[in-house]
Amino acid sequence: MTLSNLWPFQRSEQQRFDALVRPHLQRLYRLAYRLTSSRYDAEDLVQDVLIKLYPRLKELAAVDNPVSWMSRVLLNQYIDDYRRRQRSPLASIEDESRFYQLAENPRPQPHEVAEREYSAQRLQSALQSLNMEQRMVILLHDVEGYSLEEIRQMQDVPLGTLKSRLSRARSKLQKRLKKMEPSSTVQREIG
Amino acid sequence: MNCTETTTRLHQYLDSDLADQAQFEEHISHCDSCQAELNAIREWRRALAELPVEPARAGFEQRVLGEVHRHYPERHHHGFVTGFATAVAASLMLWLSSLMFFQQDISDASVVMLTVNQERTVRLMIEAVGDLDQVTLSLNLPEHVELAGYPGESRLNWQTRLQKGQNILTLPFLAVDQGQGEMIARVNYGDKSKTFRILMKTTDDGAMDYVIQPVPLV
Numbered sequence: 081m082t083l084s085n086l087w088p089f090q091r092s093e094q095q096r097f098d099a100l101v102r103p104h105l106q107r108l109y110r111l112a113y114r115l116t117s118s119r120y121d122a123e124d125l126v127q128d129v130l131i132k133l134y135p136r137l138k139e140l141a142a143v144d145n146p147v148s149w150m151s152r153v154l155l156n157q158y159i160d161d162y163r164r165r166q167r168s169p170l171a172s173i174e175d176e177s178r179f180y181q182l183a184e185n186p187r188p189q190p191h192e193v194a195e196r197e198y199s200a201q202r203l204q205s206a207l208q209s210l211n212m213e214q215r216m217v218i219l220l221h222d223v224e225g226y227s228l229e230e231i232r233q234m235q236d237v238p239l240g241t242l243k244s245r246l247s248r249a250r251s252k253l254q255k256r257l258k259k260m261e262p263s264s265t266v267q268r269e270i271g
Numbered sequence: 272m273n274c275t276e277t278t279t280r281l282h283q284y285l286d287s288d289l290a291d292q293a294q295f296e297e298h299i300s301h302c303d304s305c306q307a308e309l310n311a312i313r314e315w316r317r318a319l320a321e322l323p324v325e326p327a328r329a330g331f332e333q334r335v336l337g338e339v340h341r342h343y344p345e346r347h348h349h350g351f352v353t354g355f356a357t358a359v360a361a362s363l364m365l366w367l368s369s370l371m372f373f374q375q376d377i378s379d380a381s382v383v384m385l386t387v388n389q390e391r392t393v394r395l396m397i398e399a400v401g402d403l404d405q406v407t408l409s410l411n412l413p414e415h416v417e418l419a420g421y422p423g424e425s426r427l428n429w430q431t432r433l434q435k436g437q438n439i440l441t442l443p444f445l446a447v448d449q450g451q452g453e454m455i456a457r458v459n460y461g462d463k464s465k466t467f468r469i470l471m472k473t474t475d476d477g478a479m480d481y482v483i484q485p486v487p488l489v
Contacts, residue, residue, distance in 0.1 A: 092345050096420065098336050105335065109327045119325050127335040131342050141422045200322055203315070222319050250282050257315055 413452020
């Protein structure tokens with residue numbers, strides 16, 4: 081009787097983990113990119129999340145919607161990283177100076193003079209003016225299209241809090257975008 | 272509705288979340304400045320939703336998963352048998368003699384009690400008349416049964432080789448729910464095929480029985 085290697089493909093833990101997370105990596109990357117605005121930082125963030133999730137493979141395999149859970153872990157990881165960076169005075173100085181440089185010298189292109197135009201660069205700069213909570217809710221809701229209920233589940237934050245954050249974020253964003261407009265833009269007529 | 276009231280409702284309107292939408296639209300229809308403000312907000316919200324995402328660098332998936340593997344190196348097993356060492360309860364030898372040519376010999380029906388959420392090792396014996404390369408084994412599992420290590424997968428296939436004589440296939444089954452259904456095991460070699468059907472059912476107390484049904488040569 082031969083106990084042959086008829087079973088060469090018993091999946092290792094690594095293979096099981098890979099099979100579970102691989103279908104969702106691009107979606108996680110997209111979310112990470114929205115938060116970090118950098119390919120490198122987004123990749124690092126996804127990697128950190130996977131390293132955190134690996135020991136919880138059994139739990140991950142048991143949930144109905146693993147991408148929702150992974151997204152939640154990613155958001156929390158981003159928040160932790162962000163707060164850690166904020167505690168470093170050097171990092172916050174760099175962020176602020178980058179914003180003001182862009183806001184005060186928007187260098188409008190000729191075709192932007194006569195009408196408002198919201199370039200990606202201008203929008204990204206304006207987004208940086210928001211605090212982390214405001215930026216996250218507007219990125220998740222207005223950019224990525226998650227409903228407030230979905231965001232509530234991802235972040236475990238009350239719906240009312242999210243609504244007011246979104247409202248304040250939009251208001252602040254609007255003001256920043258107006259401030260960044262070239263001075264020769266259309267004058268508003270008060271009717 | 273006046274301009275002040277209208278401008279505080281611009282985003283709600285775009286969210287289709289406005290109770291007094293008729294009054295809002297009535298004001299907008301004859302107020303150029305509020306209309307301009309609405310258009311501006313609509314425009315930057317549209318631009319926001321269209322913000323591009325730089326694609327991940329080439330090899331992203333391989334790279335991040337590779338880092339996870341380096342972080343958690345695989346433990347070495349001494350063959351798959353060691354992997355089943357922790358399986359609870361006894362294994363059952365099922366004599367499913369499968370000869371690719373000429374002979375067929377199916378064992379008598381046997382019953383094994385398996386418990387929901389508890390692994391049970393089942394060994395299938397396949398007998399070959401000669402060494403056979405590139406044999407494909409496939410399993411179709413009933414809904415309430417999984418193979419340990421393959422959560423959620425109901426169809427599994429492997430390429431292997433059979434040695435002349437008896438070959439043992441060890442399968443760690445796991446009943447994830449009560450139920451009844453057939454597991455279909457198929458052995459393919461070239462244009463020849465052999466199918467075995469094993470009825471698996473969970474008893475009232477959550478244990479799972481399985482019974483081998485003899486089937487004709489396919």
